[in-house]
Amino acid sequence: MSGRDIYGGDIYSGHSRTRKREIPRVVAERDLVAEDAATGFCGAVVGFDRSYDGEFVKLEDGKGRVRLFAMREAAFLIDGHPVTLVRPTATAPKQPTRSASGSTRVAGLRARVAQASRIWVEGVHDAALVERVWGHDLRVEGVVVEHLEGLDNLAQRLTEFGPGPGQRVGVLVDHLVTGSKETGLTTGLGPHVLVTGHPYIDVWEAVRPAAVGIREWPKVPRGEDWKTGICDRLGWGTPQDGWRRVYNSVSSFRDLESPLIGAVERLIDFVTEPQ
Template sequence: MGFDDRYSSDIFAGHARSKKPVYRKVPATRGLVAEVVADGWVGAVTGWEKTYDGEFVRLEDRRGVDKLYKLREGAFMIDGERVTLVRHVEKQGPQRSASGSRKVAHVEAKVAAPSRIWVEGIHDAAIVEKVWGHDLRVEGVVVEYLEGLDNLQQRLDEFGPGPGRRVGVLADHLVEGSKETRLTASLGPDVFVTGHPFVDIWAAVKPASVGIPSWPDVPLGEEWKTGVCRRLGWGDRREGFNRVYNAVNSFADLDPSLIGAVERLVDFTTVPGVRKEDLR
């Protein structure tokens, strides 16, 4: 019987099922929401760490709890697809920053300044970082997640603000007579709280940028983000955040009240001699 050459090309190839699966590589941009295959943890990307054991991504869940996970192949799920997260490296952008100011060539970000900008929610932090990130890094200003104004006094006690060590706070729903206004009434000269009038930072993104005619009305007592997703036919809060975050690329996508609030905080934390009374 002669040699059957039907198998000659596959002798060393191995069984098809033994081939290693290939997963799509996705840049782990800040604010990207991912699920960990191993334990089901769901969180937004807030940063990375490099250790002797390789690179890790930091994921923060909706309660503000964060965990580190190694960037392994196929270790994460995004919108039902198993993927490999890779560290995001920002490309060289245009010669103007998102705020419209001219970028200075060959200028490295400053070492982090003593002052801080705190934002009330994790989605707020992601959007502020996306739009103002370059300008803030050049100024050396660090943006940190506050996890609600109820934690403000405790954080201030731990931080110890003072001259040259200021704190600027971005708040949602900062309108006259609200709980947020009462919480921030008497915080001293080195703490400045400002914000936008919307119940949530999603609503400070222009509807046209998100591709909707308007933000839907959600009755009091119903969780706003969940109600918005239900009325717009978005799957869940995670999908909603991804839609909003991906829609924001510049100042043109934001309501002027949010733009003005962040600009005031930048001035307060970076310009010596500016008083918060000057920024009202």
């Protein structure tokens, strides 16, 4: 009898049930139909996005609803089988001729030295969406966008800044409607300050519902935190989770409501107008 130990080792080694299953990597070509394994949402690939927390793919279902999903390992199903979607690698991509705002894109842009004039917005979400859509235009013009951390700070900031000829301030305000608190805080500020705004409670609501994959923005009763109420009613988790959905759903001015587009365009014209 040989010295070989027929009982040694792992008797299950190599068995099909113990082998680690290889998850295929599939290139997410446009119009490829895939299903999000977590939610069951099924749609065709229509685009991609990238943010600070990773890569995302846009899927559009048969009803025209577009949703954004993180491109994680084994996060999707094709014909019922788990796959990992990866972005296509484009060779010599064609450079877009239009910016996200619809303006003519300046090739080889180097940002101008910042002008003295400024655009102020109420919060970081407002600033992020303005940069998302008008960032190219602002760099061409050398305009800096700053957030006020609340409209209540406007009077003090204007006193410190000292608007004047060649040093204008454009202010973008949420919920700028007749009789609102916001209207009272933004009147009589002088010829070198222009205030524009939109009628929505929060800048989230200035994103078209279809862009974030919903039919309409829910109504949140007065006195309830608006962002928390929106996320609760849509099942979006925390306001931080909701903001990621909103931000990643915007790729151009077409994803925004016209009141916000017009308000920002007027501010850019005002602070860049030759004086």
